[in-house]
Amino acid sequence: MTDNTVRGTGGRRSPVPYLMLLVAGLVGALWTPPAVAEPGPEAPDGTVTWGVRPAETAEGVERPTLRLEVEPGSTADDAVVVSNYSAEPLGLALYPADVRTGQDGTPAAALAADEPEGAAAWVTLDAATVTVDPGASATVPFRVAVPADAEPGDHTFALLTAWKDDQGGLSVDRRLGTVVDVRVAGPVRPTxxxxxxxxxxxxxxxxxxxxxxxxxxxxxxxxxxxxxxxxxxxxxxxxxxxxxxxxxxxxxxxxxxxxxxxxxxxxxxxxxxxxxxxxxxxxxxxxxxxxxxxxxxxxxxxxxxxxxxxxxxxVPWAALAALLLLAGVLWAVRRRRRRAARWEARIAAEVERRARLGAATREPEPVGTPPGG
Known part of the structure; x- marks a missing residue:
């Protein structure tokens, strides 16, 4: 079973494809996969590191992912735990975001400024921010209210935490969170x-x-x-x-x-x-x-x-090229033989012509001349 929990920055890459690190400049934004830090020892001085994981609730204990089964027109409550591995208190923004998959197969969460259109629009939080003390954790509850006319099947959103830092005139947003899969009851169509x-x-x-x-x-x-x-x-x-x-x-x-x-x-x-x-x-x-x-x-x-x-x-290009090469060689050999035959014929004709010419110009010997005469 895939672990969709995402933790802070530094270290090795998360196995979760859904969550992205947004680096926003004055003229645009750049998405890159999030860096991950394992929980445990305190992060180096000056490093901001935190993690997000499913909380232990009535929905389950030690869950690798957040999955909710909800009837249309009803609600479901759940929570995530935000842990601060940094040496300073950490203030984070909280918000849900729609998740889509791009043409290259990489799912990505929408930007904070994007108006939710899918399952993210069903989510309410008690607060838009959370502050976590160094080495401590905070539980963040949320509620999913499924509309009565929601289509049956799977609806996915990301519950994100975001930390903003100003570095050299650039505003850097680092976002971490976890994916929430909501299954709305009703007929399913895997197509x-x-x-x-x-x-x-x-x-x-x-x-x-x-x-x-x-x-x-x-x-x-x-x-x-x-x-x-x-x-x-x-x-x-x-x-x-x-x-x-x-x-x-x-x-x-x-x-x-x-x-x-x-x-x-x-x-x-x-x-x-x-x-x-x-x-x-x-x-x-x-x-x-x-x-x-x-x-x-x-x-x-x-x-x-x-x-x-x-x-x-x-098209068997290699075989075709070999056949063309063979045909070229045969043509060249045949052409050479024809030229040699024509040359030999010309030589024979010239020899014959000269022989006839020599016979025609030779002086005839006298006939019937008496001896001593």
Missing amino acids: LAVEDLQVRADEALSPASTRGVTLRYTLVNSGNVRVRAQASVELRDLLGRDVGGSPPTTTTAAHEEGVELLPGDRVRVTTSIEDVAAPALHLRARLTVAPVVVDREPPSPDPVPAIATAGTVV
Whole structure:
């Protein structure tokens, strides 16, 4: 089970993709992944370090993530714990933010200035700020009020803490928090759609060698729950023969393993297959992407997978180049032989011409001249 708790700054990177560190200048803002510090020893002097984790409430104890099951039109109460690992008192802003996933597969929380439109709009806090003493922790309660007309399924927001520091004329906002998954009761639809499927085959040294095949496409979560994509690929040549290949690997620009999508997300995905037998002239791919519900009981019946097909012309450039080279060599040899034959013919004709010319110009010997005469 994934730990969605995020702690302060410094040290190694958090495993949680949702939370971002915002560095805002006078002319714009820059998002970078948050740095993380393990709780325990006091942070070095001058270092501001804090952490956020789920609190122990009626919803659970030692929870790695915050998940709430709520009926439409009802409310749910929960809390997070904010710990200050710094040597000075720490004042933090508190606010909920909508979470979306970008085309590269990286989820990110909205800016503080953005008006909440999703589940973040359902959240109320007792206070907009919290001050935590050095080495101490504070519990921050919050309430989620689900509208009566809320769509069933998964709704996600981030509960964030923010600390602002002025450094050399730049305003630096560091944000840390935790993700809250709200499941609104009702029918669930784990559904994926595949758009703009493109197929590309790598070059092969010879028709008998294997190659890699890459499928690029846009994956859309058209359902109402968070799902993980599980892809399978069938590859066939012009004659309909299965050309095999290794198990597919599905990635995004930001993640090397696995693809998870929130409802409504659109992510550009790459699926790669190795050791594919070199097909003749044409390759057709049949992509099947099954939605797998994340961290919940799978629905019954099983979700219907998304299926898409596309093909590509496979030009055996290496073999074609070898054939062209061989054809060039044969043409050059034949041309040379023809030139040699024409030259030999010309020489023979010249010899014959000169022989005839010599015979025609030679003086005839006298005939019938008496001896001594």
